[in-house]
Amino acid sequence: MLGQLGEDAKLLAGGQSLIPLMKLRFANPRHLVDLNFIAGTAYVKDDDGVLRLGAMTRHAEIESSSVASKIPILHDCAAGIADVQVRNRGTIGGSLAEADPSGDWGTVLMALPTQVRCLGSSGERAIPLGEFIKDAYTTALGHDELLTEVVVSKPPKGSGGAYIAFKRSAPVYPTASAAVQLIMEDDVCKQAAIALGCVGLAPIRAGDAEAALRGQRIGEKQIATAMDATQAAVDPQSDMRGSADYKRTLVGALVKRAIDIAMRRARGEQVEVSHIYA
Amino acid sequence: MPEAIEKIAIQLKVNGKPCSLQVEPRTLLVELLREHLDLTGTHVGCDTTYCGACTVLLNGAAVKSCTMFAVQADGAEILTVEGLEKDGQLHPIQKAFGDAYGLQCGYCTPGLMLSTFQLLTRNRQPTDKEVRRAIAGNTCRCTGYQNVIKAIQLAAQNMKGA
Numbered sequence: 001m002l003g004q005l006g007e008d009a010k011l012l013a014g015g016q017s018l019i020p021l022m023k024l025r026f027a028n029p030r031h032l033v034d035l036n037f038i039a040g041t042a043y044v045k046d047d048d049g050v051l052r053l054g055a056m057t058r059h060a061e062i063e064s065s066s067v068a069s070k071i072p073i074l075h076d077c078a079a080g081i082a083d084v085q086v087r088n089r090g091t092i093g094g095s096l097a098e099a100d101p102s103g104d105w106g107t108v109l110m111a112l113p114t115q116v117r118c119l120g121s122s123g124e125r126a127i128p129l130g131e132f133i134k135d136a137y138t139t140a141l142g143h144d145e146l147l148t149e150v151v152v153s154k155p156p157k158g159s160g161g162a163y164i165a166f167k168r169s170a171p172v173y174p175t176a177s178a179a180v181q182l183i184m185e186d187d188v189c190k191q192a193a194i195a196l197g198c199v200g201l202a203p204i205r206a207g208d209a210e211a212a213l214r215g216q217r218i219g220e221k222q223i224a225t226a227m228d229a230t231q232a233a234v235d236p237q238s239d240m241r242g243s244a245d246y247k248r249t250l251v252g253a254l255v256k257r258a259i260d261i262a263m264r265r266a267r268g269e270q271v272e273v274s275h276i277y278a
Numbered sequence: 279m280p281e282a283i284e285k286i287a288i289q290l291k292v293n294g295k296p297c298s299l300q301v302e303p304r305t306l307l308v309e310l311l312r313e314h315l316d317l318t319g320t321h322v323g324c325d326t327t328y329c330g331a332c333t334v335l336l337n338g339a340a341v342k343s344c345t346m347f348a349v350q351a352d353g354a355e356i357l358t359v360e361g362l363e364k365d366g367q368l369h370p371i372q373k374a375f376g377d378a379y380g381l382q383c384g385y386c387t388p389g390l391m392l393s394t395f396q397l398l399t400r401n402r403q404p405t406d407k408e409v410r411r412a413i414a415g416n417t418c419r420c421t422g423y424q425n426v427i428k429a430i431q432l433a434a435q436n437m438k439g440a
Contacts, residue, residue, distance in 0.1 A: 015345060015346055015347075015350075016327060016345055019306075019327070019345045019346065019347075020326055020327045020345065023325065023326070024326075032303075034347075034349075034350060036350055060339070082415065083330070083414045083415025083416075084340050084393060084396065084411070084412055084414070084415050085330060085333055085340045085341050085342045085393070085415045086327065086342070086345075086415065088336075088339040088340060088341055089341055089342075089345070089346065169414075169417075170414030170415055171327065171328045171329075171330075171414075171415055171417075172328070
């Protein structure tokens with residue numbers, strides 16, 4: 001169908017971004033293809049080492065999924081996006097395919113090994129998320145392709161993660177966000193993934209900050225080094241949500257807080273966390 | 279000249295009443311409710327998916343009716359503020375908003391009451407924190423939220439055993 005309609009067609013998933021963009025005339029598609037009535041596209045499945053999420057799975061369904069909640073960073077994200085009403089409509093596939101640099105799922109899933117499965121006229125393919133998100137609002141999807149499934153590798157034993165987004169109020173996009181996923185072994189950090197949102201044209205992996213934690217017993221010194229490396233890795237823009245300096249400071253503090261929660265969760269502690277808003 | 283837009287036939291239940299309508303695909307759900315069905319209790323506040331004044335229930339889930347197309351509600355059950363009262367009796371949520379002074383100008387109230395409806399259907403004894411989370415997508419610019427939270431807790435109490 002997309003092949004027939006050409007590049008003037010857009011896919012409508014939850015519509016919580018596309019419809020507002022159309023009202024503002026930022027998006028002006030000639031055709032909309034509504035994905036909401038296709039059966040079997042919303043699910044969360046535990047499948048031998050991976051979690052499979054159907055593209056049309058609503059944030060609210062992920063929030064209440066006992067399977068997804070076993071990976072706390074996924075619950076942090078799903079339960080914190082916008083507000084109840086938006087979470088009842090918005091979908092994980094729509095969020096990734098839109099690739100808004102302030103979106104939550106792109107940032108969170110950059111901190112976990114994630115592949116997206118896509119289907120088009122030339123067949124099916126799986127793309128690592130880091131290659132799928134190309135730039136702001138730009139993905140590897142062809143115009144006749146759609147995202148069908150998100151496949152997340154389950155973190156091994158001893159893992160802990162946290163996602164924190166800072167917002168001015170519930171319905172708005174975050175000012176900055178940080179996702180931290182750690183693998184700990186006897187108090188030593190074996191693996192660290194740190195992804196940052198809203199502070200570049202796409203989610204940013206802070207490699208130097210990860211290196212500051214890897215192989216270390218994480219203490220104040222390592223966290224301070226990771227914060228500095230985080231702040232060096234980001235490239236925020238000044239806008240109505242805050243100045244570039246403010247966002248750089250904020251994202252460092254979010255990383256610090258997320259590392260703390262990730263470590264506590266890795267030790268088996270239950271920590272409730274949700275987006276922070278004033 | 280904009281070209282003529284073909285209308286699409288939809289069927290849905292609004293406040294328990296079956297409706298068959300012909301709508302342009304660009305019609306928003308809130309326009310369907312207010313302009314085609316004269317249910318003007320559902321308000322348009324911001325029209326940018328922020329304020330929640332247009333909140334209605336779609337198959338039991340709170341949604342912003344300014345952010346979905348009417349054709350997407352084909353086959354669905356919609357509940358609006360007009361569907362809350364029964365036989366001339368205010369719903370306990372409506373009564374509680376009055377009794378606890380949970381409104382001043384009332385513009386955001388229908389949306390707040392529908393968000394409350396989803397909350398109390400799924401969680402009969404919410405904590406204040408859960409109430410705050412449930413209404414985080416509803417903006418009030420004059421009453422403030424303290425009395426709204428009191429009203430929701432009063433409604434929860436009054437609905438016990440209901």
